[in-house]
Amino acid sequence: MKKSALLFLCLFLTAALWGQKRAMSFEDMFAAGRLAAPAVSPDSRWVVFAVRTPDIAANSAHSDLYAVDLQGKALKKLTDGKGNSSNPRFLRSGLLTFVSTRAGDPQVFSMDLRWPAAITPVTSVPGGVSDFTWSGDERAIAFARDVAPQAASFAAALALEKEAESSQVKARLLTGLMFRVWDSWRDGKRSHVFLHRPGSDEFTDLTPGEFDTPPLDLGGGQDYVFSGDSAWFAYVKNPDPVVAISTNNDVFLRSLRSGAEKNVSADNKGADANPVFSPKSRYLAYFSMRRAGFEADKKDIILYDLKSGARRNLTAAFANTIAAFVFSADEKAIYFTASESIYEPIFKLHIASRKIEKIVPAVNAGSLRLTPDGSALVYMAQNVAMPQEIFKFDLRRRRQTQLTRFNQELFKNIELNRAETFRFKGANDEMVEGMLLKPPFFDAGRKYPLVFLVHGGPQNAWTDDFHYRWNHSLFASPGYVVAAINFHGSPGYGQAFTDSISGDWGGAPFVDLVRGQQYLVENFPFIDSERIVAAGASYGGFMINWMAGHSDAFKYPFRCLVSHDGIFDARSMYYATEELWFKEWEYGGTPWESHLYEKWNPANHVDKFKVPMLVVHGEKDFRVPVCQGLMLFTALQRRGVESKMLYFPDENHFVQKPQNARLWWRTVLGWFAEHLH
Numbered sequence: 001m002k003k004s005a006l007l008f009l010c011l012f013l014t015a016a017l018w019g020q021k022r023a024m025s026f027e028d029m030f031a032a033g034r035l036a037a038p039a040v041s042p043d044s045r046w047v048v049f050a051v052r053t054p055d056i057a058a059n060s061a062h063s064d065l066y067a068v069d070l071q072g073k074a075l076k077k078l079t080d081g082k083g084n085s086s087n088p089r090f091l092r093s094g095l096l097t098f099v100s101t102r103a104g105d106p107q108v109f110s111m112d113l114r115w116p117a118a119i120t121p122v123t124s125v126p127g128g129v130s131d132f133t134w135s136g137d138e139r140a141i142a143f144a145r146d147v148a149p150q151a152a153s154f155a156a157a158l159a160l161e162k163e164a165e166s167s168q169v170k171a172r173l174l175t176g177l178m179f180r181v182w183d184s185w186r187d188g189k190r191s192h193v194f195l196h197r198p199g200s201d202e203f204t205d206l207t208p209g210e211f212d213t214p215p216l217d218l219g220g221g222q223d224y225v226f227s228g229d230s231a232w233f234a235y236v237k238n239p240d241p242v243v244a245i246s247t248n249n250d251v252f253l254r255s256l257r258s259g260a261e262k263n264v265s266a267d268n269k270g271a272d273a274n275p276v277f278s279p280k281s282r283y284l285a286y287f288s289m290r291r292a293g294f295e296a297d298k299k300d301i302i303l304y305d306l307k308s309g310a311r312r313n314l315t316a317a318f319a320n321t322i323a324a325f326v327f328s329a330d331e332k333a334i335y336f337t338a339s340e341s342i343y344e345p346i347f348k349l350h351i352a353s354r355k356i357e358k359i360v361p362a363v364n365a366g367s368l369r370l371t372p373d374g375s376a377l378v379y380m381a382q383n384v385a386m387p388q389e390i391f392k393f394d395l396r397r398r399r400q401t402q403l404t405r406f407n408q409e410l411f412k413n414i415e416l417n418r419a420e421t422f423r424f425k426g427a428n429d430e431m432v433e434g435m436l437l438k439p440p441f442f443d444a445g446r447k448y449p450l451v452f453l454v455h456g457g458p459q460n461a462w463t464d465d466f467h468y469r470w471n472h473s474l475f476a477s478p479g480y481v482v483a484a485i486n487f488h489g490s491p492g493y494g495q496a497f498t499d500s501i502s503g504d505w506g507g508a509p510f511v512d513l514v515r516g517q518q519y520l521v522e523n524f525p526f527i528d529s530e531r532i533v534a535a536g537a538s539y540g541g542f543m544i545n546w547m548a549g550h551s552d553a554f555k556y557p558f559r560c561l562v563s564h565d566g567i568f569d570a571r572s573m574y575y576a577t578e579e580l581w582f583k584e585w586e587y588g589g590t591p592w593e594s595h596l597y598e599k600w601n602p603a604n605h606v607d608k609f610k611v612p613m614l615v616v617h618g619e620k621d622f623r624v625p626v627c628q629g630l631m632l633f634t635a636l637q638r639r640g641v642e643s644k645m646l647y648f649p650d651e652n653h654f655v656q657k658p659q660n661a662r663l664w665w666r667t668v669l670g671w672f673a674e675h676l677h
Contacts, residue, residue, distance in 0.1 A: 021415040023440045023477040026665045028414055030054055030468065030658060032387045032407045037367065039088040040378055041096075044371040045070055046113060047378055047390055047403060048078065048088040048096060056658040065098060067113065070376070070392060072403040078116045085109075087131050091138050097122060099129060106130055108141060108198070122198050126158050133222065136230030136256075140197040142206065144224070146189040149210050154194060154203035177244035178578050181216050183620040183652035191216075193224045193235060206254075211237040215249045217579065218295055220274020220287055221324065227277040227284075231256055232306065234275035234284055239263070244580045247271045247293055251286045253304075264304050264311070270297055278327045282306060285334065287322065288313070293585045294502075296459030298495040301325055301334060303351065314354055319494045324366065325349075329374030337365050337379075339492035342421060342435055342464045346377065346393065360393055360400060364464050378403075384437060384473055385416035387466040415440035416473050419464050424519040427488055427508035430497075434485040434516055435462050436524070439476045449531035449676045451475045452517060452558075453484040456538030458501050458509070458586075461490040469654055469661070470537070478669060480676075481527055483520050487512035503588050505539075505600040506546045510553070513543070518555045529556045531676045535668065537616075538624060538653065541566015542602065545632060548613060549605025557611075560675040562668055564616040565624045565653050568632040569603040570596075576625040606635045612642035614671045616664065618651035644671070 031054060038049040047070065052063040063084040068075045079085040083102035090096055097110045103121065105128030111119050123129055123141065132143040151157035164187070172179075172187065179186055191212040195204040206224070207213040213235045214223035223236035233254045240246035249271045254261040264284070265272040269292035276285050284304040289297035299321045301314045314334065315322060323344050325336035334349040346360035346368065360377075366388075369378040377393040390404045419435045426432030439448055453470065455462050462484035466473075475482045486492065488508040489501025501509055521529045536544045544563040551558060567573045571591045574583045588594040598604065613636055617629025629645065636643035646667050648660055655664045 021413050021440075023479075024411075024414045024416065024473055025477070026474065026662055027056065028410065029471050029474050030056060030661060032410060032466075032468075034468075035380060035388045035390060035404065035406060037087055038369055038378055038380065038390055039090055039096075040070075040369050040371050041090055041113065042092055042094050042372050044373040044375065047369075048090075048098075048113075049390060049404075050086045050088065051406065052086075054658045056662060059657055059659045061658070066406075068390060068403045070371070070378075070403070072392070072401055075404065075406075076116075078111065078113070079119070080117075089132070089134060091134065097134075099131065101128075104128075108132055123196070125196065125203075127161075133225060135195070136226040136228050136232075140195050142193050142195050142224055142226070144191050144193050144214060146191050148188060149190045149192070149208070154205070177242055177580070178216060180578050180622050182578075183622055206233065207235055207237060211239065212243075213237045215273070216243060218247055218249055218271040218273060218289075223273055223275070225275055225277060226256075227281040227306075228279065229281040231281060232277065232284070234277070234286075236273050236275065244578060245293075245584065247289070247295055247581055249273050251275050251284075253284065253306075265302070270294065272302075276325065276327065278331045279329055280331055282331055283327070285314075285325065285327070293581045295582055295585070296457070296491070296498055297321075298498075299323075301336065301349070314349055314351065315356070317354070318356055321491050321495070321498070324368050326368050326370045326377075329370065329372070335359075335368060335370065335377055337368055339461065341433060341492050342419065342462060342486070343492075344463070346379070359395075359398065363391075363400075365391075382466045383464045384419045384466060384471075386411075417442065417476070419472065422519070422523070424516060426512035426515050430488075432485060432487060432512045432516065433493070434483055434520075435464070435472070436520075437472045437476050437482040438526075439479045439481060442526075444526055446526060447528040448479060448481045448526055449533070449672075450520065450527050451480045451482045451672065452513075452520075452532060452534040453482065454513065454534065454536030454540035454543045455484065455486070455490070456536065456540045458489045458505065458539035458542075459491060459498050460539075461486045461492050463492075469656075474665065475669075478673065480672070481524070483516070485512060485516040487516070502586050503596055505542065505586065505596075506550075507600075509543065510546060510550070513547070514553050514555075521556050532556055532558050533560050533562075533672050533675060534558050535562035535564070536566065537564035538566065540564070541624070542568075544613075545602035546600070546605075548611055549602055549608045551608070551611050560612040560614070560671060562614045562616065562671060563629075563632060565618065565621050566628065566632070567602070567624055568628045568635070570601040571598070572631070573624065573628060576627055578622050603631070603635070606639060609636060609639050609641050612675060614668065615643065615645040616648075616655075616668075617645070618648040618653065618655065620650065620652040623653050 034052040036050045046067045048067045054061040065078040065085045085100040087099040099106050100109045108122040129143045132141045147157035148160045193206045215238050238249045240248045250263050250265045251272045270289035272288045274287045287299045288302045291297045303312045320338045323337040337344045349356050365379045367380045380388045381391050382388045387407050392401045472482045491498050541563040544561050587596040591597045615633045617626050633645040
């Protein structure tokens with residue numbers, strides 16, 4: 001038996017024998033209930049949320065609705081397990097509406113929280129409704145649906161769809177870009193928003209034409225919305241003729257009284273998204289990125305006065321990109337979350353003065369909501385030792401309360417450590433931050449292998465979260481130290497730091513990783529310098545491939561590498577991916593215009609590949625197409641480098657199906673154990 005596997009078994013048996021805690025398994029991690037979509041009742045008494053629970057044996061997941069009171073004292077299950085229930089939305093009357101598959105196709109249903117057993121159907125839309133929003137007068141819903149844009153009506157679009165499904169010919173005639181996105185073929189369809197009054201047969205296309213709403217990429221949390229006073233409808237679309245080379249999403253505003261419509265962000269060629277009306281319908285606020293073609297530019301909050309048409313950038317002086325926001329009840333402030341180090345704290349922005357104060361520090365917060373009475377914020381928070389739970393922040397008392405402990409029982413006997421941070425001088429002698437997680441049952445007097453993780457994006461960051469695909473605690477569970485560096489290009493350290501990776505993929509970030517690995521070994525005596533492995537996905541996969549061709553730059557050698565859905569050949573990647581604007585920005589143009597495709601091309605350094613590598617790729621990954629993984633594996637095999645490839649015919653850029661995820665973790669951890677003996 002391998003040394004690392006034996007250690008894990010001994011730890012498990014010892015814990016079981018003495019009734020103590022044990023290391024986390026895949027089954028523990030993956031079985032956690034995944035909370036989402038909190039909605040606060042109009043009387044500010046209840047938070048309703050969805051909980052998605054995977055079933056590994058059935059290779060599926062189930063979602064039900066729960067409610068917790070704002071005191072955190074009462075938790076009750078609202079739905080009965082029939083079908084999947086999600087997307088709760090309250091009406092002003094207090095009636096709860098939500099999407100459920102309890103009767104077949106997903107439809108909107110309603111219930112009264114006083115009698116939750118009485119669940120009533122609201123819609124019977126052909127083909128179903130995956131998500132929805134209520135009109136301002138709450139008499140109609142709006143929902144998005146992929147349809148043939150040339151169809152004269154909703155019924156005609158459904159007829160065309162049925163005809164295509166019944167055809168024996170499955171060939172596609174491509175006439176332009178973007179013909180597929182992420183993991184789906186577009187087949188000439190566009191996403192349109194339809195207005196529908198429940199109980200009627202009428203469907204009004206609110207966003208007709210050769211455009212998509214929500215947009216295909218870079219959209220917000222809700223990209224079509226009505227004002228509360230029923231006067232306005234706002235939505236997002238990209239009006240450019242070729243969206244594959246454009247990030248020019250714009251916010252459009254339509255008067256529901258006159259029918260007049262305007263593009264309120266027409267002068268900005270960067271991405272605009274996520275329109276939000278203020279509670280009293282005085283303002284419209286939205287996210288805006290300034291630079292065209294750049295998906296990771298700083299997100300600012302733009303405030304648009306619905307009466308005067310005046311616009312203001314409220315966060316121009318703020319250092320980091322904004323993640324989410326809500327208005328205060330009196331419209332005098334905006335609460336928002338933003339990237340900062342390994343967290344997403346909560347801030348308060350005073351609209352008149354533009355003064356910003358941090359009100360909830362050192363928290364990884366998301367799904368921000370304001371109680372209707374304006375007294376508290378409700379949000380989800382997580383860390384490496386705790387899956388998402390719901391919290392409340394009392395705005396008057398400035399006090400945080402945890403409302404749910406949904407997974408507490410599941411994890412009560414599992415040893416989980418909290419993340420630590422470290423800082424060192426990286427490229428250009430600038431300070432770079434990393435996260436460190438010690439293994440369960442850590443003993444400072446022992447030596448531990450190091451798992452060195454490289455994040456994707458590339459304008460992304462490792463944060464203090466409970467990740468289900470790259471879970472730091474599960475990487476640590478066999479008895480490994482886990483380190484993850486937020487190298488140049490990561491958000492949360494100012495926009496200039498984020499910008500620095502563009503055009504420099506194998507430059508400053510690589511220097512950060514080289515120096516970071518040396519810093520870790522030489523400053524943490526419990527790390528074994530002779531037992532180090534590394535893994536990364538997407539851009540992290542690119543960097544693993546780059547590291548494979550430049551492994552001699554590291555002072556301490558890697559025992560093995562894992563490259564998941566990584567770019568191997570930069571030139572062929574451009575011609576196969578669907579998101580051309582991303583490559584053109586990051587590489588400074590097209591392959592026939594820019595030398596960077598060759599400068600930062602892992603394929604040009606195959607002759608130096610020597611570290612054993614596991615390659616992972618999914619057939620349905622259209623962002624980094626599967627050819628990249630196949631070419632990488634071919635190169636490794638022809639070079640005689642020890643290598644394996646884990647191929648998923650039914651996964652995209654991520655591995656999400658429960659049994660596939662279990663196989664991924666077994667294979668990756670098994671690869672590590674094989675080389676860390």
